[in-house]
Amino acid sequence: xxxxxxxxxxxxxxxxxxxxxxxxxxxxxxxxxxxxxxxxxxxxxxxxxxxxxxxxxxxxxxxxxxxxxxxxxxxxxxxxxxxxxxxxxxxxxxxxxxxxxxxxxxxxxxxxxxxxxxxxxxxxxxxxxxxxxxxxxxxxxxxxxxxxxxxxxxxxxxxxxxxxxxxxxxxxxxxxxxx
Ligand code: IMP
Ligand code: MG
Numbered sequence: 001x002x003x004x005x006x007x008x009x010x011x012x013x014x015x016x017x018x019x020x021x022x023x024x025x026x027x028x029x030x031x032x033x034x035x036x037x038x039x040x041x042x043x044x045x046x047x048x049x050x051x052x053x054x055x056x057x058x059x060x061x062x063x064x065x066x067x068x069x070x071x072x073x074x075x076x077x078x079x080x081x082x083x084x085x086x087x088x089x090x091x092x093x094x095x096x097x098x099x100x101x102x103x104x105x106x107x108x109x110x111x112x113x114x115x116x117x118x119x120x121x122x123x124x125x126x127x128x129x130x131x132x133x134x135x136x137x138x139x140x141x142x143x144x145x146x147x148x149x150x151x152x153x154x155x156x157x158x159x160x161x162x163x164x165x166x167x168x169x170x171x172x173x174x175x176x177x178x179x
Contacts, residue, residue: 005164006171010153011129011146013168019145020048023126024055026143027096030124035059036094039086041111042066044100047157047165048128048145052098060096063088069107080110090120100157101129101148105139112139129153129170146170152178 011019038060040049053060066084095115102108108125115123126143133150148170154160155167160177 002164002167005154005160005174005177006167007174008172009169010148010172011156011170015146016051016156016169019128020051021055023143023145024052024057027052027126028055028057031056031058031060031094031096033058034094035061036096037088037090038062038096038098039115040064040098041100041107042084044157044159044165045098045128048100049098052126061088065111067107067111069110080107090115090118092119092121095120095123097123097125099125099127099141101131101153102127102139102141103131103134105135105137108139109137128156129158 038049038053040046040062042064043066049062053062063086064084065082065086067080068083069080097108097111099108112123112125124143125141127141128145130141130144130147131150132147151172152160153170154164154173155170157165158170159165160173
């Protein structure tokens with residue numbers, strides 16, 4: 001049973017639904033008539049992105065990018081490598097980056113710079129979760145779903161060693177799972 005891995009539930013399925021609905025309403029206003037290119041950062045953000053775009057009532061396109069930031073299971077290193085690049089050009093497009101969680105900010109700092117270098121018309125970030133205590137780079141999301149404490153969280157796309165992404169809520173992993 002997946003629930004046995006979890007110490008506490010931080011965001012329930014109902015809260016996820018409400019949070020995403022509210023974000024979708026704000027983004028509908030922001031991107032009306034801009035036909036944004038919505039970029040999902042694989043793999044963690046897939047679950048959030050598919051629900052979010054269905055809460056956005058405007059024209060948009062989606063694309064995917066997979067990056068690895070070398071490091072261990074718990075922390076990225078800042079050396080970001082592109083594993084899968086975008087299919088479409090970002091030049092002169094309004095870009096909305098969809099991320100599952102901002103932790104140190106290293107991954108997004110790299111991606112934002114890259115997209116600006118490729119001459120996007122605008123680059124904004126929406127993240128489901130934000131762990132501001134852990135930030136080492138000056139990166140803030142334009143839209144944040146839920147702020148979370150400095151604990152390792154899993155579910156709704158977020159993984160521990162590639163597992164637990166399919167939990168329907170955000171939970172704190174039991175420390176004995178990795179101690
Ligand atoms: P950053 O570059 O340190 O901001 O790391 C962001 C990435 O690290 C996220 O896209 C997640 O894949 C991963 N990550 C950071 N914190 C957590 C967590 O608490 N649980 C699962 N993955 C996390
Ligand atoms: Mg990730």
